Amino acid sequence: MAGTDGSLSRSGLRGRAVELEELQALIASVARTGSGGLALIQGEPGIGKTTLLAEAVTRARAAGFSVGLGKADELHRIVPLSSLAACILHGDQPLLSGDAFVDLARNHDQRIWLVERLAEAIEAKADSVPVMIALDDVQWADPLSRFALKQLPTRLRTSPVLWMLTGRLEPAGPAEEVVAAATDELRTVTVPLGPLSGAVIGQLAGDTLGAAVDERLRDLLGGAGGNPFLAVEMLAGLRTVEASGELPPGLVVGVRGRLRPLQPSTLRFLQMGAVFGRRFGFQEAAALCGQPSTALISALEESVRAGVLDDDGDHLVFRHDLLRQAVYVDIPPSARKALHREAANQLVSAGHQPIDAVPHILKGAVPGDEEAVALLQRAADDVLSVTPDVAADLMSHALEMVPPARPLRFAVGEQAIVCLTRAGRNREALSTGDRLLACRPPLEAFSRLQAALGGTLWNMDLADELRRRAETALAIGGATAEVAARLAALRGLALSRGHDLVAAREAGETALRAATAIGDREAHVLALSGLGEIALNAGENAVALERFAALSAVDAAFLPEEIVAQQHVDDFESSERLLRQAADNAGSFRPAMLLWGQAQHHLGLGRLDDADADFVTMERLEDDVQVPVQQVNSRVIRSRIALLRGDREAAQQHLAAAQKGLATKPNPGNTAAVRFLEAIHAEADGDIGLAIDKIRQVQKEDFFMRWRLLRDWVDSAIRMALRGADHELAEDLALQAEAHAERNPAVPTATGIAAQALGLVKDDLAMLERSVALLKASPRPLVRASAYADLGQALLAAGRKPQAVAALTQAHGTFAESGAHAAAARVQRDLDGAGGASRRAATVQRPVQGWGALTASEKKVAHLIAVGHTNRSAADLLIVSPHTVNTHLTSVFRKLSVNSRVQLANLVMALPDN
Template identity: 85%
Template sequence: MAGSGGSLSRSGLRGREAELEELQTLIASVARTGSGALTLIRGEPGIGKSTLLAEAAARAGAAGFSVGLGKADELHHIVPLSSLAACILHGDQPLLSGDAFADLARNHDQRIWLVERLAEAIEARAGSVPVLIALDDVQWADPLSRFALKQLPTRLRTSPVLWMLTGRQEPAGPAEEVVAAATGELPAVTVPLGPLSGAAIGQLADDTLGAAVDERVRDLLDGAGGNPFLAVEMLAGLRTAGASGEPVHPGLVVGVRGRLGSLQPSTLRFLQMGAVLGRRFGFPEAAALCGQPPTTLIAALEEAVRAGLLDDDGDHLVFRHDLLRQAVYVDIPPSARKALHREAAKHLVSAGHQPIDTVPHILKGALPGDEEAVTLLRRAADDVLPVTPGLAADLMTRALELVPPARPLNFVVGEQAIVCLTRAGRNREALSTGDRLLAFRPPLEAFSRLQAALGGTLWNMDLVDELRRRAETALAVGGAAPEVGARLAALRALALSRGHDLVAAREAGENTLRDAIAIGDREAHVLALFGLGEIALNAGENAIALERFTALSAVDSAFLPEEIVAYQHLDDFESSERLLQAAGNAGSPRQAMLLWAQAQHHLGLGRLDDAEADFVTMERLEEDVQVPVQQLNSRVIRSQIALLRGDREAARQHLTAALERLVIKPNPGNTAAVRFLEAVLAEDEGDIGLAIDKIRQVQEKGPFMRWRLLRTWVDSAIRVALRGADQGLAEDLAAQAQAHAERNPAVPTATGIAAQALGLVNKDLAMLERSVALLKASPRPLVRAAASADLGQALLAAGRKGEAAAALTHAHATFAESGAHAAATRVQRDLGGAEAAGRRSATRQRPVQGWDALTASEKKIARLVAEGHTNRSAADLLVVSPHTVNTHLTSAFRKLSVNSRVQLANLVMALRDD
């Protein structure tokens, strides 16, 4: 920590030898092992965190690290990614150029995408040298930087990246959140800084005043309480007092006041204006707040620098320590502070700064009725909504508080607040905000706009009956602008997609689409196409669903995942893969939903390991952004995958997780999905009565669920019904499969499963043979294997053992290749009955540790990483998401008991040598 004069180069390190040694050990460990680590230096203000961080960064640089060192700022803690930008853009070899960073932030506006691109840049640098990313005062990091800090250390744990943060002692602050996210995933060390010993404080005195420090001074330093910054300031004040003959009272604020008291009034005013602007501020902005031309304040600036209060880095002025700024700031009367902050916001706007730069001052200085402040908050919320919707929601909530309820502006601001709250996943808050505004009886146009804004909220909350009721009410009362009327009509059609009369829903959707196109309203257009796509899916009309979703993704690329899944429903996995690859290269604004589509792609092609990894990754990303959409359905499918593998314990665990999520979102679709899973598990455990009861519950949850849930699982349900001698249920399910095939005559999976269902229900061997023949054109191996197994059992019962053995052998091989070991084992038992032991191959479960424990995808990725590929380049080669590569790689590291890419490369090379 530098002082106002004298040799204080080591003062901040006095008494910190043990902590510095701990950081030195961590630096050496990351360099030696090639794996990541995180450390938090924690302590009260002035305790020496910044100086220790700077010394550690210097030592890391001397050890060959690429170092990025930055500092978060109290009054700039809102600008998205501003805190991490300081670490990434500064230093001798910045991780990203300023232009590259600006392009990144300008062209792609989603949190997950941004973090992944940052990870790629850091990973690429770490491929040649170890990297240190050090951020001071993380408690003031902006929301997007905090989000990134909770993701990046874990994402980069297999690379030599050391994260070093400093933060104040806060039990549940941002620093603790970052550490908690890393704990258990990589070494995470907290280094607490306590008060310095009396001996260390004495050394500080010697550094400043020389060896002849009398007892009076040492007694005075006891008032610092072991805080090095307070001690240094007292010592600097003593030295100033020695020159002027003025006494100095113990304590920082008093000490600083003593130093300020010797300054010219113009210098003191200049410092106060700077303190309002923040620890780091521009000279012209401070001059503007002073109401003077900058040229007249040069003398004041020079005096402030000479006094050791400010540093001048050439671009900005910086208070030498946060505590100095705070000491100056608290001497400004509170009412004056508020007015100055509001004035600061005005000057920043006039100087061309972005609205988000003015927000900290508006939050401190705006008063109710300040419409200019409301306008700036609204513009800032628009700017940050794509990357930090939570911040946008906070800004709009504050804007709404500034508008008196009786003013028309209240409804305009409220509409925007509802949208932001909904985007942030704060649906209940959005609904209560909307209802509170509606209670003021707004004009008809405002009433319609608020109800339209609440449409997305109600859809997210699965309150489709309430959505339909509100949309119909708003349409009935009239007074809406044409575009708002079109949106309300589209929301009504979307709500009808969950009802029984899908013919009426389709008619409503098509009328709405025509109106939206005629009016030219993009939002209504998107809503209408999405509703029509949902209606087609719920009616089992897959070709029409594809047509709607293709048109939708052309209007809004965010809906590409829906188009991809629609292709899969038509058995067109080539188009699905093409679009997945294109989306991976371009970057999707809905990364979690894209992973859902990718998981469905792998599941359909029988790649259970890859599908499982995609579902795991998708769940993690949804948890990261706190917007759960497919969490429950993912757990249902993962449970079914576990049963196919023979892992009943995991299947039960996934059911438990699905039930927990059902409590949160108990809509008919989620309820039916969980009930069907319960049926599958009950059948696996031998409780046929319970299984049949659960399947009946699924059938009662609405006709649309029949097409969505049992599209490829209806054969399992029929087998349960037949085992329980419930012929009526079996026939109902077979009729359902037949109806689905009639709706999709060009889809081999649909027509093949319909034939399989009839063959099972009627014990019709010829129909089962037809099913197998039809399914030869299906790209879904698990569906083909199930049909072959059914045929083999029927042939076996008919005494045609040779043909049965052929069918069962094919089923066994297909199940085993997909990793469906339990299903393969069941077929193997039937093969024994077919007397085909000589043609059988044992179904071997993978071990849990070692190279043989890795899945095929994990082995591919391990080899690619060992060859030097990054997550991105490996993902491009394998046509998967980098997020999925990370999931596979994490699993491989765990199974191989390695912690870094270097160790992995050594292991892979050793295997090749063998």
């Protein structure tokens, strides 16, 4: 096992037969089944992780895998996607070209979008050949790579993609996070590497020395503790000093022994390289030495001959992290700090991105270093869109470096607030802002800080506090025109949560005029957002659409709001068109909010299975980025869907989740939504008194939410009130529906529901017939079915059975087609009473396993994937997101008990209708 130069070529592999066999089995499994897998090799530094990984890579290549092999670097663990880039861009057949990767990483600002594009590239490669992605030292992976590693193995579980990672033993570290995210979804293997036995260490010594190991040497090697790298380094150090009879007792001494014969210039060169990290550029180290590159060629050659460095043609690499650390530790601490600061300057001067210099800034900058602060600001701005948490950390460091007395502190603090808010760290942002405000900043800085805190307070649902602060800052004065416009827009946004919507609209219009006059984009966006919210809360759907359409024209990220606004005016054709537009340009939008719009589209069109899958996917994406915006509302709607389907257990689970979410985010909208859901559950449980109490609370305490919450559900609330003989409440609700129709005369759903509400309250058959007639123009089938059911019952009561049966049959068919089995069953009972058993149309419940368990959408996805479509191409055909396709596909695999696309294709092709 010795190399031609006498060095050990596979020093960590002896004694690892069992571990290698386990990895070999996983390689074979992925190749055979066509499904994904993940392996984690763990152990202390020098235990042989890298060597075992290299052997696994060799065997994977021999098995036909396309391999991408990379290594995370300790000093690059801030740079977004740097760790995965090493795997994606290198290997026998890179998954992406360098130019494509740069475009991917720089031009798009959505983590979820970026990960999906990576998944598509890997999936496309895996369609023709199994893929292995191997990453060494995952404990140093950058945050964006860690985020991707937690998503991609599960996302690609249906393709032959094998992930192989090495990492140190760190409880709750990055490696454990990646494995935990994948454990329940695909085959995972953790391979711990323990110390080698004394006998195996003796074999390693024989490999290295080419001779038998005597007793004295065996005693020396006992100090390696079974660590193969330490043992080999001790032996290598022994070679350099054996003439003098010295015996190096450990790694650092062993390395020093090896380095002792080197020229002083070579030692200095190695130390400068160690400052840059395990992997560094020759010119960068030379510059840090203060010498031209040509003067250090001999030092480079000597370092390579000594086995300290490897030269891959582009970079120099310390042969092991422990070698680099042993060299680095000999640099005096004070000198290290200065060298890191100089290294940052060298990187910036050489044209590197600011983020590349940040690790050295953090190690070398001192308080008051304004140049370093400016570099941190630039780096934070560069990474904010893809890794806001990193940007927030950078700005927190920058703020710490600015002495309190300097005016720069307020500008840095403002940027820190923005970054912390974008990262979802709102409490930290507010605390930072308040500390800065306590320092009595100049009036202009005071206004800027209050404006920066606007988004923070809005996210925290502190609308009254936002209004108070905005009004205070405007009253004090001293703000620039741009900041004053933003404060005015924030005031309008805050007022949208109050009862006086007339005053709120006036404030919003004034803010919009100011924003337009000065051309400030941020103020323009804030003003339009506030006016859109005000219109929604006032029940003015056409006005809301106008505002949100204007908003998405200014900032495409708000297209989801325009999509939902189109649905509120019954324009589902435009909603679908915009969803297609978003699918073509997904990197410009907020994926979770886009899924919210897609789910509302499917829900409105009565596609309950599709809507539920969209909501599930949206919740997962919000969990991934830890920004829970619509979690409560999603669970409320999913609970209603479950009740419509007749799944009481799932409905209760969603109610409990919504109540738990409300405790965390108790804003008025969430409160009203959960109260209304509690009313529905109380009615289902037979407690009509409690149900009515909950509806009353919504009417009285959450006045402005009534238009948004009961827009399509007011008929349910009226039925509850009538069941409980609370005619006053029922009439109030009907008047509300009538007022909503007056605000939206061109929306068939609004006018039809108003007629339905009045017909229910007054027991007016003619009005219920008018409701059905109006709702024929509505695109919402479940709303139409509800009106037909009410009409059918009224016709039965009037003794008009034939007409009643026709109306009830229409309701039953629509409910059943949408998957609302429980609603269909209720209508069926009325049909039974009207026309006897001969008219029964049985509601068939799906089984839980097998092809029959699949929803219509899942069957479509299964067919598309079976004939070779990717998630992306299937999504384009179905007008959904690739994330939703993945949700459907995961459900398909579970219900059919298959583990790969190959198995799915075989099953689908064997079906009788294929």
